[in-house]
Amino acid sequence: MEFHYPNGRKYKSDPKSLPQKKDNMISYGKRGMTLEEDLNDTNMYYLSNGIAVIHKKPTPIQIVQVDYQSRSTAVIKEAYFRQASTTDYNGVYKGRYIDFEAKETQSSTSFPLRNFHEHQIKHMENVVRHNGITFVILRFVKTDEVFLLESKDLFLFWQRMENGGRKSIKKDEIIKCGHRIEYGLHPRIDYIKVIQPLLLE
Numbered sequence: 001m002e003f004h005y006p007n008g009r010k011y012k013s014d015p016k017s018l019p020q021k022k023d024n025m026i027s028y029g030k031r032g033m034t035l036e037e038d039l040n041d042t043n044m045y046y047l048s049n050g051i052a053v054i055h056k057k058p059t060p061i062q063i064v065q066v067d068y069q070s071r072s073t074a075v076i077k078e079a080y081f082r083q084a085s086t087t088d089y090n091g092v093y094k095g096r097y098i099d100f101e102a103k104e105t106q107s108s109t110s111f112p113l114r115n116f117h118e119h120q121i122k123h124m125e126n127v128v129r130h131n132g133i134t135f136v137i138l139r140f141v142k143t144d145e146v147f148l149l150e151s152k153d154l155f156l157f158w159q160r161m162e163n164g165g166r167k168s169i170k171k172d173e174i175i176k177c178g179h180r181i182e183y184g185l186h187p188r189i190d191y192i193k194v195i196q197p198l199l200l201e
Contacts, residue, residue, distance in 0.1 A: 034104075035102050035103075035104050035137070035139045035146070035189075036056070036088075036102065038183075038188045038189050039056075039089065039102055039137065039188075039189060040056060041187070041188045042187040042188045042189045042190070042191070043055065043056070043089070043091075045186050045187040045188070046187065046192065051093070051192060052091060052092065052093035052094075052098070052192055053091045053092050053093075054089055054090070054091030054092075054093070054098055055089065055090070055091055056088055056089050057086070057087070057088060057089065057090060086099075086119070086120060086123040087099050087100060087101040087120060087123060087124065087134070088100065088101050088102050089101075089102065093133075093192060093195075093199075094199060096131075096132065096133055096199060097127065097130070097131075097132035097133065098132070098133050098134075098195070099123075099124065099127045099132055099133070099134045100134055100135045100136060100137060100191075101116070101120060101124075101136045101137070102136070102137045102138075102139075103115045103116070103136060103137075103138055103139070104138075104139045104140075104141050105138070105139070105140060105141065106141050106142060107140070107142075107168075108140060108142050108143060108171070109170065109171050110168040110169060110170050110171055111138055111140075111168055111169045111171070111174060112167065112168045113157065113158060113161050113166075113167055113168055113169065114167065116136075116154075116158070121154070121155065121158050124151045124154070124155075125151075125155065127151075128151055128152075133195055133198050133199075134151040135148055135149060135150050135151055135154075135191075135195065136148070136149050136151070136154055137149075137181075137189070137191060138174065138178070140171065145180065146180070146181045146183070146189055147174050147175070147178040147179060147180050147181065148178060148179040148181055148191055148194045148195070149169075149174060149177070149178040149179075150177075150178075150179075150198070153177045153178070157169045157173070179194045181194060
């Protein structure tokens with residue numbers, strides 16, 4: 001199936017984000033759910049316990065070609081993103097707007113900045129300009145580690161890349177300026193605990 005951006009450019013997924021071979025999937029399954037599933041579970045916990053209202057944003061698409069062999073086996077062959085995506089999640093916590101992106105990488109030593117898009121960075125800058133709280137949650141798949149990186153730090157790494165510097169963020173840099181989030185049961189990834197101090201800034 002083909003997806004296209006609003007400008008007509010064909011969407012190309014990151015090969016690292018595609019499902020791995022069956023034996024890898026079995027190993028991965030033993031380590032837990034995907035980052036998206038963990039965050040959706042966390043957000044459901046926040047909502048049901050009256051802590052925060054955070055939801056995953058739907059991605060609007062326009063279907064242009066469907067293979068209708070039969071009603072029960074219809075397959076979408078081509079579709080377009082109606083607009084460029086911004087970030088994955090948004091909502092409200094204690095009167096403050098929350099907006100964040102969630103990304104995973106197979107690398108063990110760094111996080112590629114190609115995982116982000118310029119329009120996402122500009123969107124996050126606009127959120128900060130209006131006193132919202134924005135950040136990224138990063139997961140290193142091989143080591144199953146999760147970090148929260150504040151947008152102000154992401155902006156510095158992005159600027160470094162635009163000025164000809166590294167095209168990735170070293171894991172050591174993420175450990176130094178980010179916030180590691182240990183897995184829990186309820187909630188699964190307690191990022192609200194991490195951003196709580198940001199409300200006082």
